Amino acid sequence: MTSDNDMNEMDQIEAYLAGRLAPAERQQVEEKIQSDSGFSKKVESMRQVTQLLRRADIQQRTQVTLQNLYRQRRQRSRRLTYWYGSGLTTLAACLAFAFYLAFTDVHLPVIEDDLLIVRGREMEERALTSEQSAYGSLLAGQQALKQGNYLKATNYLEKTLRFTDLRPYYREAAQWYLVLAYLYSDQPRRAEGYYQQLQTTDQPQYVVNSIDRWKVYVQIQRQKLL
Amino acid sequence: MPRFTESEVVTAYKTGLQIESVTEYMYSTYYPTIRELCRRLEGNVQDCEDLFQETLLIFIELVQAGRYNPHGSATLKTYLYSIARNVWSGRWKRSVRQQNWEKNFADTFYPEQDTIDLYINQMTAMQMLNQLGEPCRTIISRYYIEGFSLDEIARELDLNEPTVRQRKFRCLKKLRDML
Numbered sequence: 001m002t003s004d005n006d007m008n009e010m011d012q013i014e015a016y017l018a019g020r021l022a023p024a025e026r027q028q029v030e031e032k033i034q035s036d037s038g039f040s041k042k043v044e045s046m047r048q049v050t051q052l053l054r055r056a057d058i059q060q061r062t063q064v065t066l067q068n069l070y071r072q073r074r075q076r077s078r079r080l081t082y083w084y085g086s087g088l089t090t091l092a093a094c095l096a097f098a099f100y101l102a103f104t105d106v107h108l109p110v111i112e113d114d115l116l117i118v119r120g121r122e123m124e125e126r127a128l129t130s131e132q133s134a135y136g137s138l139l140a141g142q143q144a145l146k147q148g149n150y151l152k153a154t155n156y157l158e159k160t161l162r163f164t165d166l167r168p169y170y171r172e173a174a175q176w177y178l179v180l181a182y183l184y185s186d187q188p189r190r191a192e193g194y195y196q197q198l199q200t201t202d203q204p205q206y207v208v209n210s211i212d213r214w215k216v217y218v219q220i221q222r223q224k225l226l
Numbered sequence: 227m228p229r230f231t232e233s234e235v236v237t238a239y240k241t242g243l244q245i246e247s248v249t250e251y252m253y254s255t256y257y258p259t260i261r262e263l264c265r266r267l268e269g270n271v272q273d274c275e276d277l278f279q280e281t282l283l284i285f286i287e288l289v290q291a292g293r294y295n296p297h298g299s300a301t302l303k304t305y306l307y308s309i310a311r312n313v314w315s316g317r318w319k320r321s322v323r324q325q326n327w328e329k330n331f332a333d334t335f336y337p338e339q340d341t342i343d344l345y346i347n348q349m350t351a352m353q354m355l356n357q358l359g360e361p362c363r364t365i366i367s368r369y370y371i372e373g374f375s376l377d378e379i380a381r382e383l384d385l386n387e388p389t390v391r392q393r394k395f396r397c398l399k400k401l402r403d404m405l
Binding site: 006007010045046048049050052053054056058060061062066069 | 250
C-alpha cells in the first residue's frame with residue numbers, strides 16, 4: 001500500500017521540478033537534496049521521468065501532425081485517382097463513340113414503296129423495274145450501292161434527281177443515297193455538298209436519325225482529313 | 227508554408243514550440259527522400275509512412291539528448307536518411323542493399339552511425355509511455371502531458387480522486403523503474 005507520506009513527497013518533488021514551490025519551501029527541498037542521498041536519487045529519477053514525458057509530449061504532437069498529413073495526402077491522392085479515372089473513362093467513352101461514328105455503316109431508312117414518286121396523280125406508266133423511271137433509277141441506285149458499285153450508284157441517283165417534279169420524300173432519299181455513294185467512292189467533297197443541302201432542308205420528309213447523320217458527317221470529315 | 231533552418235528545427239524539437247509547423251516542413255522537405263529510400267528497399271506506402279514517422283521520433287530523441295549538431299558535417303537530410311536506413315535494418319530487421327548513390331556521401335554518413343545506433347534499439351519516450359499499459363498511460367498522459375486535473379481524470383475513469391492520485395503515484399514508480 002502506498003503511504004500518504006510517499007505521495008506527498010512525490011508531489012513536493014514534482015512541484016519543485018516544475019518551479020511551483022515558494023522560495024522557503026524550495027530552499028528546504030534543496031537542502032534535503034544535499035543532505036539526503038535517497039531523496040536526491042528520487043529527485044533525479046523524477047527529473048528523468050519529467051524529461052521523458054516532455055519528449056513523449058513532443059513525439060505525440062509530431063505523430064498526430066504526421067497522421068493528419070498522411071490522411072490529407074491519401075485524400076488528395078484518392079481525389080486525383082477519382083478525377084483521373086473519370087477523365088480516362090470519359091475519354092475512352094468519347095473515343096469509342098467517335099470510332100463508332102467514324103467506322104460503322106450508315107443505315108438509311110427503307111424507302112416507302114410508293115409508286116407516286118413524282119408529283120401529281122400521273123402514275124408512272126413505265127414498269128417499276130425500268131431504269132428509265134424515277135422510281136426505277138432510285139431503286140437501281142440503291143441496289144448498286146448495296147453491291148458496292150458506287151460509280152453505277154451515283155449515275156442512277158444523279159439521274160433520279162434530274163426528274164424535276166420528284167416528290168420531296170424521294171428527292172431527299174435519293175440525295176441521302178447519293179451522299180453515301182460519293183462517300184464510299186472517296187469523293188467526300190461531293191458527299192459534303194449534298195449533305196449540306198440536306199442539312200438546310202426545312203421539315204425533311206425522308207427522316208434520317210441523328211446518329212446516322214452524325215456518322216455521315218464524321219465519315220465525310222475523316223475522309224477529308226485523310 | 228514557412229521554411230525552417232536546421233537550427234530552428236532543432237530548437238523546435240527541443241523546446242516543443244512550433245512542433246506542428248516544423249513537422250509539416252519536415253514532411254514536405256524530407257518525406258520524399260525517405261519514401262525514395264523506402265521504395266528502393268521495396269517497401270509499400272504504409273511502410274514508408276511508418277518509416278518516416280519512426281525516423282522523426284528517433285530524431286527527436288537524438289535532438290533532446292543533444293546528439294544532433296545542426297552545424298556538424300552531416301546535413302539534416304543525410305542524418306534522417308541514416309536513421310531511416312538503420313530503422314529499416316536494425317529495428318525492423320529487414321534487408322538492405324547498399325544503394326549506389328549512398329557512396330557519394332558515405333564520408334558524412336558513417337561518422338554519425340555510432341550515435342544513431344545507440345538510439346535505434348531503444349524505445350522512444352512515446353513507446354515507453356505506451357508500454358505502461360492502461361490505465362497508467364491515460365492517467366500519466368492526461369495529468370502530465372495534457373494538463374488535466376486529478377478530478378477530471380477521476381471523472382473520465384469513473385474513479386474517485388484519491389484513487390487516481392494513488393494510481394498516478396504507482397504508475398510513476400513503474401515508469402521510473404522502466405528508466
